[in-house]
Amino acid sequence: MTIINEGEPRPVDEEGVVTSITLGKSQGRLILERFLHNWVAMTSLGIFLAVIILSVTSIGAFGIPGWWKYRYTDLATPLNGGAPTLSLIPTWLGGDGIHLGEHPFGQTLIGIDYFSMTMRGVQNSLIVMFIIGALVAVIGTVVGAVAGYYRGWVESVLMRFTDLVIVIPVIVLGAVVGKIASEHFKGLGVLGLSLVLGLFLWTGLARLVRGEFLTLREREYVDAARVSGARDARIMFRHILPNAVGVVIVATTLIMAAAILLETGLSYLGFGIRSPDVSLGLIISQNQTAFGTRPYLFLWPGVFIVIIALTVNFIGDGLRDAFDPRQRKFVASRMKERDEK
């Protein structure tokens, strides 16, 4: 008997008897395939990666310079009143042809290249987003797992803390903490802001994970693991967690999309990232009065916020469909109508 993968032609001997064992696809493989076949999520992933690559390579990161000639700290005299030179209309349509020009997104009043500023803002937003995502995933999973597995007082403490965070809206907490930081530590840096927000945003995920653990801990395989002498930590993280990982991944992605809106919102209000560093929300708030005369100063940061948040939301939705195809239900009667046509 040979072993083949699912989907391959099955070898048959002279008498027509199948001589192979078909290897079924693993759960992870199925999920990956469902995700890869979701073109909306895949397109979003492509755009999202393109934004990351653009922002990192153009102005560089971690002290390594990028390919773009200006930095967001360079002062210069605005050329041509700081007008943007980006042109996307080809010549045969009566435009100037497709080119970037000297300052594609224009320059600010003091001559800083707006493209490099926007890219710096994108980088900061992405950093905030990933740190919050990592913090939320780790803290939320651990707390949720412990609360759902042990129940009792651990669970009560967790749930009361969750309720507290619900009572104080996150944006209020963020604003107060941002103010405290600017009072005592000369403002929250990018890292500080993401740490603080991450420390408050995990409660939603912890609730979800706890819910999963409450049902999963009653399964037979948990009893089996316990009977064979596994310790609690091993049961929680080796046996139960792999079955709850879908919830963690999906919720984390959606929290990351919300986090970028929260970060830019706080920076817009003046409680987040502060000048001289750059945040997309901060440059929108600095340039909002210039809308009538210099709309491009206002437009680009917003466009990048929307692109990042939208693609991450679509990726999250695609992951949800991949992990839990039950949610992508169809109406039976409607499918029947379609079959009959």
Place this chain on the structure above:
Amino acid sequence: MVTFIARRLIVSVLLLLGAAFIMYQLTALAGDPLEEFYQSRLPNRDQLIAARTEALQLNVPAPLRFFLWLGGAAKCLIPFANTCDLGLTAQGQKVIDLLPMAMGSTLQLVTAATVLAIVVGITFGIVSALRQYTTFDFVMTFVSFLLYSLPSFWVGILLKEFVAIRFNDFLGDPELGPVWITVIAVVIGLLWVGLVGGEWRRRVSVFIVSTLATAAVLVYFSLTDWFLHPSIGPVFLLIMSAGIGLVLSTLMAGLRNRRALLTAGIQVVITMICYFALQSLLDISSIYTLLILGLITVVVGLATGYFVGGPDRGLNMRVGAFTAVLSASLILVDRLMQSWPQYLGESAINGRPIATVGSQTPNLGGDIWIHGIDSFTHLLLPTLTLMLIGFAGYTRYSRAGMLDVLNQDYIRTARAKGMPERVVIVRHAFRNSLIPIATIVASDFGALLGGAIITEQVFAFSGMGALFQRGISLPDPNPVMGYFVVIAVMVIVFNFIADMTYSALDPRVRTRG
């Protein structure tokens, strides 16, 4: 049930106290209210510092000061005693005097946005679910994701520029060109096609009819300078209220139920009579007159339904009341529109009605209709900003909820026993899909109130958010705490309502005593 409620209440109060304590300590850390004096060279600097220290009790350490503050706040619970004390602002005003104004504007804003978002969002979500995997569904899904990813401050500024300033410019010469008429008519036609659906023949006819109708209305508006002198007028009022009656009785009772249709018809007749009879009363109305009239409207609607009778009186009464309220609100809209030219002519407005900042025009005279329009033009953009984001969420939730319900066995049973599709959708599916949405709406209210901080900042709207924003920037602890108490109480109350609705609507959820 009583023990359940009691336990929830006690937990809520403890939560509120805990959160207030944390918030108070954080606010105390956020800065020194005396800071502005340290650099000052005023001769009476020391007296000023002493006075503010006295007023804000700054010589007491923050953890203890919280209990002093709590003592004052606890007096708010004594009814009608007027001893409420939430402390003073840095300028020496009582916080309790600032709160009602701010609460009023923010609640108007958030309530209007929530109600609109719920109605529009749930409608589109449900239709999207019923037309799953059609172009309409895909477009709605994309739009709701897009709105969900929009930063509210960015949208707010865009709305200011493209809705307010452009519309005000447009009012200078209110004439729609043929291009705009075509574009708007085609978009609205496509929207109707998506909403109505069906086979292609029906789609084409729906598209033609709705596009032509929209275009005709727009041409009429453009030719008659409708935007400068808007009104509904008796003819359109008749058409619109008859339409409301027809749609409501179709949806709620089905056209076969003649008694419901009769009830709705009577409401339309009463509306028309009231339109002519009440104009002079409306001219001199105050807000209380309108409240009484509204109450009478509901009663008349219910009574008509009752006297029409038939086997299902409750249904008639509901149809009657809903038709009456909606048609009567058309009369109000018409009356507001009659004051529009006068509002445009006010010197404070100067022909640019849609406001981009503030919550009201200062020094505006006139009756309640002028003030009504004034609130409307100021609330329009902030409400729209808040609504768009809420709309996105509710569309997603109600679509998912509806699909979930439509796959249940009892829906198949209802279809199998020959229920008409309308009954299956409205009575069996729609009502059950509302259960999870009811909880989400209530618990989302807190997030919406928090989000209002950003919207209020964009539109310089003087509400709760502005109070908080000013308080935390100075810093000035007591207004921040005043803001927090209001928000927290509302969040807790709404979460409480959410739990109660859930257990009331869904008998499967048992309340543990």
